[in-house]
Amino acid sequence: MKKGICIFATLFMLVSYGLVFAGAAPKKGKELKISLIAGFPTNIGIKSLVSEFEKETGMKVTFIETGYGAILEKNLVDLSAQTGAYDVLHVESIWFSEYLPYLYPLNEFMEDSELFNEEEYDLEDFTSYTPLTMDVFSRDENLYGLPHLAGIPLCFYRKDLLDKAGLKPPKNMDEYYKVAKRLTQDTDGDGTIDIYGCALSAKRSAIVDEWFSFFFSYGGGLPDRPEQYTKMTFNNPTALKALKLYKRLYDECAPPESMTWEFGEVGSAMQRGVVAMMWNWSNSGSWYDDAESSTVVGKVGASVPWPGRFGVNALGIPKDAENKEGAFKFITWATSKDITYKVTVAGGATPCRLSVLTNPELVKERWWFEPLREAGRYARMYWIIPEWSAIDDALAIELQKVLTGDISPEEALRRASDNAYKILEEAGYFD
Template identity: 25%
Template sequence: MQMRKACLSAIVTVFISLVLTVLPLAGCGGGSSDGAKQLTLAVNSGVEGDALKQAARDYEAQTGVHINIAEFPYANLFEKELVDLNAKTGAYDLIMLDDPWFPRFASADVLTDLKPFYERRGQAAGPDDDFVPNSLALCRHPYQTGALYALPYVGNSQLFFYRKDVFQKHALKEPATWDEVLAATKIIQEREAAGAPGGGKMYGYVMRAAQGNAAVADFMPIFWAFGAEMFDASGRPTVNSAEGIAALKFMLELGKYAPPGYASFNADDVSAHLLQGTAAMSINWPAWISSFSDPAKSKVTGQMAFTVMPGAKNPGRAEIGN
């Protein structure tokens, strides 16, 4: 267990290997038959995993340490990591954590404080100042004030994606408010009954609403825009305020124009609909931009546009990711 705990801290070297001098990994990983050390990294399959594969190759070239990448769909990644945590098998030396999962692992005493790594590099102050402060705060436990147990990998901030060709076709302007999103959704749904590649139906909007993080991620930008807040000044929950209820009703109305089964969708499902051209709008993460531009993955190459989050009573606000 101590070996696994020590090696979890090495995730920093994989995440920043392309831009910084890598950190020493003495004592980590198991020896292979040829004497080279290796580590196993559990990651989300898809665009995040693809980027890490290249980083791992570069890292091995610099250090001789081989990174075995274990890829899992987002829906299964947490379960795989949690099973390993509870069983204490040490199957993974390095793990990718979505930020909602982080407190559970950080409080379980299986992650290593990264401060000594920085001190050995002469950076007693910690990470470089080019990290977004709010993203870096998520990597500390307790939040913002505690020890640094991880580093942001993606550092995402949500964007609003839409099909610019479809908007131009129907003389629609880039939506600045959620009311404009709903109005455009209705028009597209009505006029694009056979507008998807291959003549299939194009849905005006696609969202992820699977229980837990998925539903929260797509709801919060609407929630905030409608003027709602999670807590009042005294720390009491205010999710069921008039503004919060109005935001939920709006999201359910928007869901009427989403593909069937959206209540169980996660980020991969949303991206699949956008890539296949079967949905015209959605909230998504910048990490997917490369896939939207890849003809091998996308049927709408060059047609996806993105902008800041729409507003309502308040200006648009977005979640930040890991």
């Protein structure tokens, strides 16, 4: 019988290990190949600071950036062929189970007091934000990655448009629809909508994350373990209510091209001033105050009207890495307090460390940090299992068919529920 994969709390296990690189240096002169997901704001900061690491260690760092939609498949092909293509991997939490067979546990490095100092590194700085930050990358008392980036979807809204209409930021999904409806406007009377009430991340690769926030907000969710899944998990009145509202927003309040949009395109729409509100990842917050690319500088706020998926990303070491010790030193450097702060300043990333998220100077400039901290209290996780990508896609296909009008919301949820059950059944979860 295939056992469900559980998320274990790891802090107590790690306390006994020293954790921060100190005096011992890896082999000098060796190259480190770092695989990163392209477009993430942490990349800007890490690349701007990496010369410090290279100078300290004598190693040359090469970054290999691949788009979100392609990196998992590309990296798994390389890892399964044991090409030694990477020394460090950027691991998105929902892909952790797929990467796990190829990841090297970090415990042996943690036990080396010559390499790490627990007090300086401060694991509690991660877990005091939310325990999920560390739990997700642990299996059977082994840790396979250190967090370097977190994200939770927030409601970003145009403060000036809400004020002009005498509206307040929405506190729940029903209010979100009402405000979006009010703010969808033909401002010049030419019969064409100039400002849409909201943008949707309705592309096949993004729609499930957004719809789940709607589902969560009405009280829906996943059972604790995939073995507890039933065909009613998605096919129920709560899921139907969430999907019908999502359809209404698409039909009445969102740009028609939303089905081709994910977080980048949605953020761009806000920057261009063509949408009044949107669901988007917290990492996009800095975009709206970027004077070079945004027309809405100083006009955007954020709130938390829904629970959202906690998306945490870690840096891990593949089993076939040529320089594991050097890779580990890079990981601890990149996720240390000092570098996390500098990366956040340089690239607008969302930090995993509470000390950085609550830094008074940063909070003053980054107005989305305060709602983000609140969002951490309600954050959810999907099952971290290899089959989740297939379940996500099965849901996405049916949700998009509702938006195009090809099938009803009821039929979409029935199909999606049946397909998800089949995926789990074939994987042995119900044996």
